[in-house]
Amino acid sequence: xxxxxxxxxxxxxxxxxxxxxxxxxxxxxxxxxxxxxxxxxxxxxxxxxxxxxxxxxxxxxxxxxxxxxxxxxxxxxxxxxxxxxxxxxxxxxxxxxxxxxxxxxxxxxxxxxxxxxxxxxxxxxxxxxxxxxxxxxxxxxxxxxxxxxxxxxxxxxxxxxxxxxxxxxxxxxxxxxxxxxxxxxxxxxxxxxxxxxxxxxxxxxxxxxxxxxxxxxxxx
Amino acid sequence: xxxxxxxxxxxxxxxxxxxxxxxxxxxxxxxxxxxxxxxxxxxxxxxxxxxxxxxxxxxxxxxxxxxxxxxxxxxxxxxxxxxxxxxxxxxxxxxxxxxxxxxxxxxxxxxxxxxxxxxxxxxxxxxxxxxxxxxxxxxxxxxxxxxxxxxxxxxxxxxxxxxxxxxxxxxxxxxxxxxxxxxxxxxxxxxxxxxxxxxxxxxxxxxxxxxxxxxxxxxxxxxxxxxxxxxxxxxxxxxxxxxxxxxxxxxxxxxx
Numbered sequence: 137x138x139x140x141x142x143x144x145x146x147x148x149x150x151x152x153x154x155x156x157x158x159x160x161x162x163x164x165x166x167x168x169x170x171x172x173x174x175x176x177x178x179x180x181x182x183x184x185x186x187x188x189x190x191x192x193x194x195x196x197x198x199x200x201x202x203x204x205x206x207x208x209x210x211x212x213x214x215x216x217x218x219x220x221x222x223x224x225x226x227x228x229x230x231x232x233x234x235x236x237x238x239x240x241x242x243x244x245x246x247x248x249x250x251x252x253x254x255x256x257x258x259x260x261x262x263x264x265x266x267x268x269x270x271x272x273x274x275x276x277x278x279x280x281x282x283x284x285x286x287x288x289x290x291x292x293x294x295x296x297x298x299x300x301x302x303x304x305x306x307x308x309x310x311x312x313x314x315x316x317x318x319x320x321x322x323x324x325x326x327x328x329x330x331x332x333x334x335x336x337x338x339x340x341x342x343x344x345x346x347x348x349x350x351x352x353x354x355x356x
Numbered sequence: 357x358x359x360x361x362x363x364x365x366x367x368x369x370x371x372x373x374x375x376x377x378x379x380x381x382x383x384x385x386x387x388x389x390x391x392x393x394x395x396x397x398x399x400x401x402x403x404x405x406x407x408x409x410x411x412x413x414x415x416x417x418x419x420x421x422x423x424x425x426x427x428x429x430x431x432x433x434x435x436x437x438x439x440x441x442x443x444x445x446x447x448x449x450x451x452x453x454x455x456x457x458x459x460x461x462x463x464x465x466x467x468x469x470x471x472x473x474x475x476x477x478x479x480x481x482x483x484x485x486x487x488x489x490x491x492x493x494x495x496x497x498x499x500x501x502x503x504x505x506x507x508x509x510x511x512x513x514x515x516x517x518x519x520x521x522x523x524x525x526x527x528x529x530x531x532x533x534x535x536x537x538x539x540x541x542x543x544x545x546x547x548x549x550x551x552x553x554x555x556x557x558x559x560x561x562x563x564x565x566x567x568x569x570x571x572x573x574x575x576x577x578x579x580x581x582x583x584x585x586x587x588x589x590x591x592x593x594x595x596x597x598x599x600x601x602x603x604x605x606x607x608x609x610x611x612x
Contacts, residue, residue, distance in 0.1 A: 255459035255518075258412050259473040259525060260449025263441050269476050273463045351463055352507025 139318040143325060146312045153308025154329055160294045160304055161333070164229035165287055171230060172237025176275070177267050179242060193242075196235035202296045204228045209300040225297040233290045240282045244275045277348045284341035288334055295330075305329060364423065365390045365529045365560040366411060371420030373406060373584075380406050381584045384420065388529065388562060388577075393555045395571035395592075396564045398581035399607070404564040407581065408531050411562070412451045413444060424450055425528040449477050452522030452530040456537050458514040460506040460521070467493065467502040470521045478525070485524075492520040496550050512543030516550055523554075530554070532563040568611055572596050580604050 143150070175193065179186045196204075209224040219227075248271065256270045276283065298307040305326050313322040366388040373381040380403045388394050396404045409415040411422055413430050422429050429447050432439050439447070460469050470489035474480040480488075493499045496516040506514055515535055522530050532551070536544040548570050555561060555574045565571060571578055571592060578595040580588040580603075588595065588604050599605050 249457075249459075251455055251457050251459040252461060254414055255453070255455060255461070256473075257445075258414060258448060258451065258453035258531075259521070260445045260477040261473070262445045265476050269472065270461055274461070277463055351505045353462065 139316075139321045142316045142318055143312065143321055146316065149308045149312055150305070150325065150329075153303065153305040153326075156303050156307075157291075157294050157305040157329075158333070160225060160229065160297065160302070161291050164226055164294075165233060165290050167226075167230045168233035168290070169237050169283075171234035172241060173272060175234065175238040176241045176245060177264075177272075179238075179245075180263060180267060180271075189238075193235045193238050196232060197239060199232070201228070201232050201293050202299065204232055205296060205300050221297070221301045224300060225294075225302040229290065229293060229297075232293070233286060236286050236289075237283065240279050240286065241272075241275045244279045245271065248274065274353075277351060277353045280344040280348055281341065284337065284344065287337055291330065291333060291337070363390065364388060365392070365425060366562065367423040368407075368411070369421045371407075371410060371417045371422060373403075373410060373415060373417045379584055381410070381417070384584075384586055386579065386586070386589075388560060390528075390560055391558045392576045393561045393563065393574050394577045394579060395575040396562065396579045396581060397566075397568075397571060397607070402581040403584040404581050405533055408533050408562060408564050411529075411531055412448050412453060414453075445477070449473070449525055450528045452525055452527035454515065454518050454522050454530065454532045454535045456534040458506075458511070458518050458538070460514055460517055462506050465503050465505055466498060466509070466517050469506070469517060470524050473521070474524050488524055489520070492523050493517070495523075495553070496520045497546075510543060511539045512546045515539065515543075515547045519547075519550055519554075523559075529560040529562060532561060532565070534564050534566070536565070536567060566611075568596075568608075580607070 175189050178189055205224065205228040208219070208228050209221060212219070212224075252274070253266065253271065256266045261270065294304055295306040297304055298310060301307070309322040309326040313319040316322075364387050366386070368384055368386040371381060371384040372379065384407060386394070396407065398404050406415055410417045411424070411429075413422075416430065421431070424447060427447055427450075430439055430444070431437075432443055460466075461472065464472060467486070467489050470492060471482070471485040474485040474488065475482060490499065490502070493502050496519055498513060498516050498520065501509060501513065506517070509517065519530075519535075535551070536547050539547060544567070548567060551561070551563070551570070552574055563571075563575075573592075575592045578588075578590060578592050579586055580595070580601075582603055588599060588601055590600070595604070596608065599608065
């Protein structure tokens with residue numbers, strides 16, 4: 137039996153791992169994006185709570201992702217908050233990448249021409265409608281390459297979660313290599329799988345690029 | 357609501373505004389009747405744009421009062437407090453504004469720009485908003501480009517779309533902030549023509565402009581600002597042929 141046929145025998149481990157990674161990635165980036173948008177919306181008020189959000193975003197950006205995952209999974213039980221590996225994994229991915237999404241959008245908000253906002257105010261938009269209908273769509277279209285880049289980083293960050301025992305793709309490779317002693321093949325396989333997901337993201341980004349170009353938005 | 361103001365589209369009383377130590381507007385009084393066109397002239401920095409932007413509270417005046425169709429903006433008189441965002445938005449929806457820099461929303465097509473406020477501010481049904489938008493784009497001669505995105509339009513075309521966008525809210529008054537100043541000379545005419553048509557249709561308009569011909573031909577009142585003061589306010593015939601002040605005489609000489 138060659139190493140590659142062993143991999144085939146262990147396919148179920150890899151398929152489950154792939155599904156785990158995809159679920160983690162899709163759900164957590166969706167939630168992170170929504171949370172990031174909400175944070176930027178709240179920043180519009182410019183009050184004390186906005187300042188708190190700003191500080192939280194900055195704190196999150198100074199933290200290595202793995203430390204955050206460790207903190208949630210190993211640190212919190214000490215304070216009496218216990219959660220399973222998946223929950224800790226989801227939460228850490230969501231809040232970590234929400235901070236980055238928020239920072240990307242915030243940067244673009246700072247340089248948005250004031251006139252576009254004034255035009256909406258002059259036509260009777262309330263702050264909420266103004267943000268969700270006029271400001272946010274422009275920010276998202278404008279920052280699409282940065283947001284796409286962040287998605288790829290988030291995808292790769294899911295691999296860290298193997299360390300807090302989340303059964304995703306990297307955990308699958310690890311378990312296959314330690315069971316059958318075929319590290320090279322196991323890891324090459326998951327690299328290919330990560331790569332395939334990234335290619336799908338690249339295609340989506342290309343589409344987003346055309347969507348923006350059609351509206352006259354240059355890359356940031 | 358104060359009844360004495362009901363026939364007026366806009367009424368400004370003793371309005372003043374400073375930016376830091378610089379007083380940009382002082383004791384401005386202005387009454388604009390429904391259907392009237394008022395041109396606001398003056399050199400750069402005289403406070404024309406600030407005055408216009410105070411009317412819909414894009415700038416907050418320090419003193420004085422502004423009523424739009426009889427309703428005081430910025431202050432909820434019944435409750436004795438400042439207006440909240442929602443009250444302010446409701447009253448702003450009764451004014452239209454056209455900017456020097458067009459400010460069309462770039463992520464929306466021409467027709468979507470016109471439909472956006474009726475749908476999301478007034479809560480109008482999409483079909484109805486579309487029908488109104490199509491009508492207005494026809495009026496400003498932009499029907500053929502209704503599915504284009506703003507970046508593909510010329511300045512004159514953008515401004516005509518911006519006018520349609522303002523009209524879509526059926527405003528009590530339309531505020532024009534130097535609508536032709538960012539246009540090349542060949543495009544100025546097409547925008548002024550649209551504005552002339554509006555005035556003959558009975559729209560109430562306050563126009564900050566440097567277009568003397570337009571002010572003379574279309575206005576019911578001409579207002580001249582100098583260092584934040586209205587130093588002359590008269591009918592266009594009188595203003596252009598027999599001004600009261602030396603300052604206006606000089607201004608007219610230099611602009612001819």
